[in-house]
Amino acid sequence: MSIPPPPGPQQPPTPYPHGAYGPQAPDGQPYRPWTQGYSPYNRPAPVNGLAIASLLFGVLCCVPGVGLVLGPLALRQIRRRGERGTGLAVGGTVLSAIGLLLWGLMLASGGASAFWQGVKEGARDGASVTLVKGECFDAPGGRLAGETRDVDVVPCSGGHDGEVFASFRLQDGDYPGDASVGDTAGARCYGLRDGYAMDGWAVPDDVDVYYLTPTEESWSAGDRAVTCLFGSVTEGADLTGSLRNDETVLDADQVTYLKAAHLLDAALATAPDSAHVEDDLPGHKAWAGRMSAALDRQARLLRGRTWPAAARRPVRSLAAAADRARAEWTKAARAKDPDAFHEHYDAGLGLLDPEAAVPARTALGLAATPPTARHGEGGAPDAPDGPHATDAPGGAATEEHATDAPGGAATEV
Incomplete structure (x- = not known):
């Protein structure tokens, strides 16, 4: 038996169980299929x-x-x-x-300046004091010794504790130790001073070389800078005025004369460590040979320039004295025994009289008062030009006046 269809219009049979167009809506219309990009949830508006x-x-x-x-x-x-x-x-x-x-209130009251100063001080903590060649400064407490984290840059025209004349960087690597850093700083700084203060006679007798060096603590923060400076050896004493006298402030005649003088200074500074000829005759003879060569170059340099009229005669006299001294130092370099060395050494040294340089210096407008003589480790007195000509780099003066490095514990010297 069959079940009759329900009353009403009859629908044609369809091969699709849900109608020709898929699922049917209640009103008989097919549903709209979901298309790409349709989302069943409302998307919130984006944030600007x-x-x-x-x-x-x-x-x-x-x-x-x-x-x-x-x-x-x-x-x-x-x-x-x-x-x-x-x-x-x-x-x-x-x-x-x-x-x-x-910000406006801070600027009006000076608070911004104090804030940035604090930022800079914090950035410097643990690093080296930054000073450049030619700057003058006051050190904390007025002492060029002990731990230094900061200095105050001041005009060189007034009183100040120190004046920077050179700087350089140490090689990278592991910290070499306080003694090694101090020795390197002393040797380099003493070698660099004449490039800044070419006229050694113009440097006061109580002024010596100091330096700022890294410590082990600041080294670990990347500090490799060594700062070379002049300072007074008299505690509490200030420097006044700049000590700079180089090619930026001297004329060509003055520079040539001082270069000639430095030839002898450099040779004097190579004196043997042993003060007694008997203990190292070969070393003293080699030194005498270097003195002879320096005096020869000095005489040639003095004769090779056309000097101002007022300086010609005194400069010629200095060149002639250099020739006579060279002859004695040459004989000392050939000495057979200590007695012969002493004979010619004394004669050659006597011809290096600082007073003989006064007329030429006066004519050239250079400092004309000989500095107080100092004796270096080699035992020889200073050359006519240069108050520290025979201070051996890294010697007693270096150890006595080496300053402690900034940004860490005191450097032991």
């Missing part, structure tokens, strides 16, 4: 990027002006695009306005 940036710059008090500009721009974009972030933009604008007000 400028609003976020406005809030961030408002929180960062160091750049409040940026947030004050971005906030209003964000509000306009939000209204036009229907985006979210109104609260962020308003908050950023308010915070930026407050930040600008605080």
Whole structure:
């Protein structure tokens, strides 16, 4: 038996169990299929990027002006695009306005200057004191010794504790130790002083070489700088005026004369460590040979220039004295025994009289008062030009006056 169809219009049979167009809606119309990109959930409006940036710059008090500009721009974009972030933009604008007000108060009261000074001091902590050639400064407590983290740069025209004449960097690697750093700094700084103060006679007798060096602590922070400086050996005494006299302040005649004088200074500084000829005759003979060669070059340099009229006669006299001294030093270099060496050494040394240089220096406008004689480790007195000509680099003077490095524990010397 069959079941009759329900009353009403009859639908033609369909091969699809749910109708010709798939599932049927209640009204008989097919459902719309889901298409690519359809989402069954409502997507929220995006947050405006400028609003976020406005809030961030408002929180960062160091750049409040940026947030004050971005906030209003964000509000306009939000209204036009229907985006979210109104609260962020308003908050950023308010915070930026407050930040600008605080900055204005700090500038008016000097607080900003104090703030940046503190930042700079914090950045310097553990690193080297930064000074450049030609700068003068006051040290903490007025002493060029002990731990130094900072100095005050002052004009060279007034009183000051030190004057920088050179700087250099040590080689990278493991910290070589306090003694090694001090020895290297002393040798290099003493060798560099004549390049800044070419006229040694113009350097006061109580002025010596000091230096700032790294410590093990500052070395680990990347500090490799050595700063060479002049300072007074008299405790509490100040330097006044710059000691700089080099090619930037001297004329060509003065520079040529001082270069000739430095030839002899350099040779004198190579005296043997042994003060007694009997203990090292070969070493003293080799030194005498270096003195002879330096005097020969000095005489040639003095004769090779056309000097101003007032300086010609005294310079010729100095060249002739250099020739006579060279002859004696040459004989000392050929001595067969200590007695013969002493004979010619004494004669050659006697011809290096500082007073003989006074007329030439006066004519050339250089310092004309001989400095107080000093004796270096080699036992020989100073050359006519240069108060420290025979101080051996790294010797007693270096160890006595080496300053401690900045940014760490005191350097042991």
